[in-house]
Amino acid sequence: MKLDGIDKKILRFLMKDARRPILEIARNIGISGAAIHQRLKKLEASGLLSGSKFVINPKVLGYTTMAYIGIFLDKAMSNPRAVKALEKIPEVLECHYTTGNWSILIKVLCKDNEHLMHLLNKEIQQIEGVSRTETFISLNQQINRQISI
Amino acid sequence: MKLDGIDKKILRFLMKDARRPILEIARNIGISGAAIHQRLKKLEASGLLSGSKFVINPKVLGYTTMAYIGIFLDKAMSNPRAVKALEKIPEVLECHYTTGNWSILIKVLCKDNEHLMHLLNKEIQQIEGVSRTETFISLNQQINRQISI
């Protein structure tokens, strides 16, 4: 997939604000709305644009504690089964099958430390095959962005 | 901030597709467009809705290697200065100030392992005050979602 300068400009606009009107972008870039429309269709067809999302600020709902948890699995425990169990826990936002010490690295979002403790003791550790965990609390997320175009 | 059932339904629609027309959501939920309009304004004013983003699939652009890197900083190196340096590296998508072994945990996205190696050796390790790093390659990201409403 190759992007020219105009494609990149369009993407940079929409990645910041998915609701930005096409015509407004057209005016900013200096080409017609129809042209942008065509390009967006191409980008969509290529699979590069996989959708749009409203971004929510979890702090407003009281979710202030983010953490990464490295999980060690027993030999017998298959990764897919563990993932299936983790999917059912809504606090788990990401789950990665990683190289290195752990079998799995997950990112969780909790209301506070107590919530996190409960999540660890009553949810994560209770999953069959989970032998040990290592938790890293994010005291402050200082960068959060998508790939730069 | 308290959400009632209708708020939650609206959010669930928009979190999946930010471009979904309000009137269509209204029809699905069974209330008027004007009501949704009012609620969205409230949600925006509360700060819960912090914007919308087009989601890009980096694989289409050839970015297939995601990794987490734990960074050890020298005592002398202040966290803000390190973050400033990391901000300049576009491959760095997230940066967390964490408890535990490392000073900083970052998430990076690279085209391939070679790209990652270059990033580590020529960019990250070159930052003044970075003493050591530990890298965890994500072989497969199996969950990726926002907070559940």
Next chain:
DNA sequence: TTTGAAAGAACGTTCGT
């Protein structure tokens, strides 16, 4: 609070060029 309606502006989309 929500509704239904109504107005005008702005938008997405599709053409022929």
Next chain:
DNA sequence: ACGAACGTTCTTTCAAA
């Protein structure tokens, strides 16, 4: 890539339930 045209959606407003 353009510009015009059409149908839809958005925003805003208002009186009424």
